[in-house]
Amino acid sequence: MAELNQNPMLTDPDMKEIVESFIIETKEILDKLDVDLVEMEKRPDDIDLLNSVFRHFHTIKGTSSFLGLDKLTGVTHKGEDILNKLRKAEVSLNPTIMDSLLAAYDKMKSLLYSIEEFQNEDIDVDDTVKELTDLILALENKDVKIEKKKTQKKKTQKKTKEKTGVSKKTNIITPDVNEEAIPDLQSDSDNVEEISENIDSESKQQSEDNAVKVEKAKQDSTKKVENSIRVDVERLDELLNIVSELVLGRNRLAQVNSEFALENEGTKFSRDLFDVTKQIDLMTNELQLVVMKTRMIKIGKVFNKFPRLVRDLSRDAKKQIDIVIKGEETELDKTLIEEINDPLVHLVRNSVDHGIENPEVRKANGKNPTGTLTLSAEHEGNNIIITIQDDGKGIDPEIIKSKAVSKGLISAEKAKELTRQEILNLIFIPGFSTAEVVTNISGRGVGMDVVKTNITKLRGIINIESTPGVGTKIVIKLPLTLAIIPGMIVKVKDQSIVIPLNTVIEVLRVHRENIYSVNQKPVIKMRDSVLPLVSVEEILYGFENKDENKIWQYVVVVGIAEKSYGIKVDSLIGQKEVVIKSLGNYFGKVPGIAGSTILGDGSVVMIVDVNELLHKAE
């Protein structure tokens, strides 16, 4: 079906590159528009911003009409007309206009999606075009009235709303009438278009003369564009793969070097080999770093979607929410950017829906009626920290506790023993939802557990802090990159395994007498705390724990969120950068295993998924 409706221009192989670059560019413009439009609502007097929005619309209109994308051109044109009126200060921005502009934006976005996915414009735009045309007509009529009497502004607006409401109704009941009406409307709008286009060119000249600033800014941005090139992601992936192999080769070289040095210590040969190895080592590290950097994308790409989302959500929920974004320049790996979006959307929705109270409630509690939602990102060593903070009602541990007990997720006795932090973490258990009313925003009982699973999949950690009445802060800690991680190599029985270093807190050598038994489970005492002892061979390989008479036991202490465990290992081999390789489709997801890697000697070792391992141990 869809194929039949394909636009010949879009499927023409000669046009392929042009269409592709059109799609990429338009996407970028739409991303910018997303932010700018919402910003414009807040700062309607910002002429530069308005001009920039107008330019974006104008660009899309131009390129899409060149490609013969009539619907996209149509919608964009209407939006441009409205913006032009705003630009010339014929009308001032009000919620009705804003909504129409956003509706136009949404339509443009779905049209672009259809163009990209199905090579057609099979999306009904008549409603939107009509809405926009009506608005333009109304604005024009209003202009006259405004000149006569400015105070009537609001009333007229209401009337127009009513009018459009009525015409929509007729739309449904008697399509015949509608068909007749459309040509009229269209011819009307054609006139409007002509006029506005005239005005357009005039005003352009004006703005060109006047807005030297804007021009400068434009030039700056073109300069920036020239300094970057677009590269297919596949090529970057390939590059990363090759570098990963190189890292493995380097590891192997280092091993050969150390073996060689042992046998031929002090010879010229071994010194030379040492030098070469060192140099290759340095270069590889550098290359790895550079390649990683090329894959980095600013998190702003994800964050910038949120002002619009929060605007729409807070409107639906009748709340007043300001969104503050910090650290949008922070960069992280492309794969992570893609994966982090959904969890963030979920968390933001939660904050809007459950976190921030209604304006009345906030006032009654002596808070600013407008809530604040802060999204921020920053680097911390090899990790990126993303924080979602709201100044809403916070989470009451008592409610969580009773809910978890009533849902049978934990027993009442166990609930009493839990610390505050442990109670808050209960919301990550599958099937937990605190919302008393299920809204269409959130609260269906799925969610936080999915968020947690997704974050864990990215080898990240999610933590929640909340004070009732003051607000909630959710902190997500993610590794910068997914492909290469520092790992600690240990031996368990005859198998070597890698424990990701980001989970390792410390390594202990524990005397047999210092291993105690609590509830028939082994524990050790570390300083003030008691750590459960986990046996990898038991959990993963199913070996019986034969209670060997080892006097000293190596224990790797690992931490996930606020919990710590000790993992029993037979020997410690060392610390290395390892390249994570998937086990492939045949295995799918193996419980307790994050992947595998190839060591310097060519052997394959498993990388354990500490989180899952501990989960199984519980």
Next chain:
Amino acid sequence: MAKHEEEKKDQKELLQLVSFKIGDEEFGVDILSVQEINRMSQITKVPNTPEFIEGVINLRGRIIPVIDLRVKLGMIRKEHGKNTRIVVVELKGQTIGFIVDEVSEVLRIPKEITEAPPDMVGGVNSDYITSIGKLEDRLLILLDLEKILSTSEFNVLETAV
């Protein structure tokens, strides 16, 4: 063109197979699916996987799963000896190694000497068998590697874990 078609016809009538032994039985697989045959190398166990999965090996920088065909076909596990080989097969974009007792030869057999398998052949479930080749002095069991590779069984086991 004509020549090409002739070749095709020939291929239709002749099956080119790699044959190997497991226990007393001799098996054959289509030569086109076989990528290489390797001596045993160090196999790393993968935890929480079914018994027939021996583990993974490093095949020139790639990590590929290795299946003990003996166990998979329901025979008793045996220590690997000096004749043990890993037959590396590429099928449906997946590369997988099969451990066999020994690889015998590459042979061509005419298609008409093969016939549909009986329900049970030498203790091997007939689901895995495409056909039986009747050679002059012996029988050759032609394996359906896709069936063996099909992950359904594996997934069942995985969810059971």
